[in-house]
Amino acid sequence: MTSTATAGQPPLQSAPRVWLLLGDKKGDNGQVYAIEAALGWPCEVKHIKVLARFVFGKPKVAPTLYHIDREQSDPLEPPWPDLIITVGRRPANVALWIREQSGGHSKIVLVGKPSGMMRHFSLIVASAETRFPPLSNVVPVSLPLMQVDASAVAAAAEVWRERFAGLPRPLIAMMVGGPTNPFVYNRTVARRLVAMAEDVVARGGTPYLTTSRRTPPSVVTALRAAVPPEARFFAWTPESQDNPYLGLLGLADGFIVTGDSISMMVEVARLRKPLAILPLPTGLLGGLDQMRRSWARQLFAPESGSFKDRLRGYLARMIYRSGVIRHTRDFRAFHQTLIDHGLAVWAGQGFPPPTGKVPDDLAVVVTRIRQLLEGAG
Numbered sequence: 001m002t003s004t005a006t007a008g009q010p011p012l013q014s015a016p017r018v019w020l021l022l023g024d025k026k027g028d029n030g031q032v033y034a035i036e037a038a039l040g041w042p043c044e045v046k047h048i049k050v051l052a053r054f055v056f057g058k059p060k061v062a063p064t065l066y067h068i069d070r071e072q073s074d075p076l077e078p079p080w081p082d083l084i085i086t087v088g089r090r091p092a093n094v095a096l097w098i099r100e101q102s103g104g105h106s107k108i109v110l111v112g113k114p115s116g117m118m119r120h121f122s123l124i125v126a127s128a129e130t131r132f133p134p135l136s137n138v139v140p141v142s143l144p145l146m147q148v149d150a151s152a153v154a155a156a157a158e159v160w161r162e163r164f165a166g167l168p169r170p171l172i173a174m175m176v177g178g179p180t181n182p183f184v185y186n187r188t189v190a191r192r193l194v195a196m197a198e199d200v201v202a203r204g205g206t207p208y209l210t211t212s213r214r215t216p217p218s219v220v221t222a223l224r225a226a227v228p229p230e231a232r233f234f235a236w237t238p239e240s241q242d243n244p245y246l247g248l249l250g251l252a253d254g255f256i257v258t259g260d261s262i263s264m265m266v267e268v269a270r271l272r273k274p275l276a277i278l279p280l281p282t283g284l285l286g287g288l289d290q291m292r293r294s295w296a297r298q299l300f301a302p303e304s305g306s307f308k309d310r311l312r313g314y315l316a317r318m319i320y321r322s323g324v325i326r327h328t329r330d331f332r333a334f335h336q337t338l339i340d341h342g343l344a345v346w347a348g349q350g351f352p353p354p355t356g357k358v359p360d361d362l363a364v365v366v367t368r369i370r371q372l373l374e375g376a377g
Contacts, residue, residue, distance in 0.1 A: 061116030160247030177261035178214025254351030
């Protein structure tokens with residue numbers, strides 16, 4: 001599979017050999033495809049199929065293929081690429097293996113935070129939830145680069161339009177994710193969601209709750225039992241054939257998204273729909289973990305050029321390289337980024353239309369990649 005979109009960029013003397021190394025997560029892959037389209041270079045897609053035990057289990061970080069199904073994955077053979085663009089821990093291991101086979105020739109652009117071996121990645125594209133010290137191979141961006149498939153949303157809207165037509169408005173989509181550190185999913189989360197659904201009904205509207213593959217079964221059960229009868233409820237399963245998610249993206253009047261799901265928040269924000277973020281509890285250990293993440297956010301803040309900031313940046317890099325504090329994801333920082341950009345409010349503050357522009361950092365990423373291949377980065 002190749003792409004030859006140009007996006008207004010002048011070609012190099014000769015196009016580099018580029019591999020897009022992809023796993024099974026569509027949201028992650030979408031960020032790589034967005035970079036591909038903006039680069040305008042011919043690219044070859046390499047799909048990686050991981051072994052069943054590593055679909056949820058985490059393989060060790062290493063240049064290795066032990067965690068993938070070689071027969072079900074695309075061939076990995078020379079000539080090796082000049083550039084690999086990838087995302088996620090499992091494909092990143094494969095990228096490191098390819099780099100090793102190439103004798104260090106293949107450069108790697110990783111979207112998202114690495115789980116280890118950070119210096120082996122030529123560029124790391126990190127959105128606002130991931131905090132690094134100021135490092136030369138890190139490209140900070142405001143939002144993940146995933147783009148919304150507008151045609152798929154429009155098609156789904158036509159399919160669901162008649163089915164939503166009889167529902168009292170406003171139609172409020174309530175999108176439920178699942179536990180991820182430092183957050184917990186418990187009865188408190190279920191009660192908050194039920195209370196918000198009841199509030200939507202009380203205001204004359206229709207709450208439409210959808211769960212995801214990460215939603216704990218206990219929370220699904222609690223929601224199914226307690227949501228008001230006026231609500232609509234869709235429980236995700238691997239066999240689901242009638243998922244309203246895309247239809248809701250196209251037709252809902254407002255959205256409540258749990259604070260763990262960055263991809264769902266980004267999709268709503270990019271569509272410029274009213275977005276309300278539901279904060280999640282942390283528990284005792286999660287609270288301590290959040291304190292660590294918040295401290296890292298302050299330590300790793302971008303440098304402004306002042307002497308004090310340059311000193312902090314130096315200390316941040318030194319502490320990072322010592323291993324005392326590593327890069328981390330701070331979901332609350334990401335929530336605040338959306339709010340500061342006028343793209344979201346906290347749940348309970350209504351559903352005002354967004355007032356700010358959606359940041360577009362693709363041009364910055366593309367420039368850094370082209371510099372890397374031209375030997376200027």
